[in-house]
Amino acid sequence: MKDTPSYEAVTPGQRLGYAQEYIAGNGTYERDGLLYASVVGIRHITTPENKDQLPIISVSKEKEQSAVPDVGNLITGKIIRVNPHQATVAIMVVGNVPCKEDFTGAIRTQDVRAAEKDKVKIYNSFRPGDIIKAEVISLGDSRSYFLSTAKNELGVIFATSVAGATMIPISWQEMQCPKTKTIEYRKCAKPV
Known part of the structure; x- marks a missing residue:
């Protein structure tokens, strides 16, 4: 699989594409044949090695959470x-x-x-x-x-x-x- 960076920032509810063209990956969901972003982040399209499979579209969060101290840490x-x-x-x-x-x-x-x-x-x-x-x-x-x-x-x-x-x-x-x-x-x- 090859990850194609598109560096497009997306927000929850933003339409990403059609379900017949992509497989819904992390950070996405399907509704009525359309794929939408479920988190704020960057859109990624991963192309599979096998040409018969559809590319996977996913959204990764822009930055990981910072460590926050808690009792016992x-x-x-x-x-x-x-x-x-x-x-x-x-x-x-x-x-x-x-x-x-x-x-x-x-x-x-x-x-x-x-x-x-x-x-x-x-x-x-x-x-x-x-x-x-x-x-x-x-x-x-x-x-x-x-x-x-x-x-x-x-x-x-x-x-x-x-x-x-x-x-x-x-x-x-x-x-x-x-x-x-x-x-x-x-x-x-x-x-x-």
């Missing part, structure tokens, strides 16, 4: 701001699907780790620019999702030191700069 994000009460995260990936839209999340002090929640200092757990793995625990408020790094496998997965080198985790709460050997505090993700 694991996300990968970048710390964009920290204050004494929470770290603000730009959510970049949900599961394994990149986000096309901008979503923000917040990691509150009580959601950083499972034990000794009252002793958590956000600045000793995250710094702006850190890449983290976290879990969505609540849809939060109108501004951001609430995230948690309380599980061992969640936390900072990539950080750069003041010297600009990629830091190496040396414990669950410390990372070391390979250049200067300086140790900085982070809530490190345990490698899986």
Whole structure:
């Protein structure tokens, strides 16, 4: 089968052709001998290898849906701001699907780790620019999702030191700069 790109944008209900000339494919339907688009998208005509078969007409959606965070999803994000009460995260990936839209999340002090929640200092757990793995625990408020790094496998997965080198985790709460050997505090993700 050969796909002939026609790049014609169509809308639901738009007439595409006659049922005796084409086979209705994905995104189309037949009514009274006519074929119509059932979704917004681009019209495609696929020509079969066998000359006895009719070409297939289909409509594919213009763009796939963006990933949207939901409770229980694991996300990968970048710390964009920290204050004494929470770290603000730009959510970049949900599961394994990149986000096309901008979503923000917040990691509150009580959601950083499972034990000794009252002793958590956000600045000793995250710094702006850190890449983290976290879990969505609540849809939060109108501004951001609430995230948690309380599980061992969640936390900072990539950080750069003041010297600009990629830091190496040396414990669950410390990372070391390979250049200067300086140790900085982070809530490190345990490698899986």
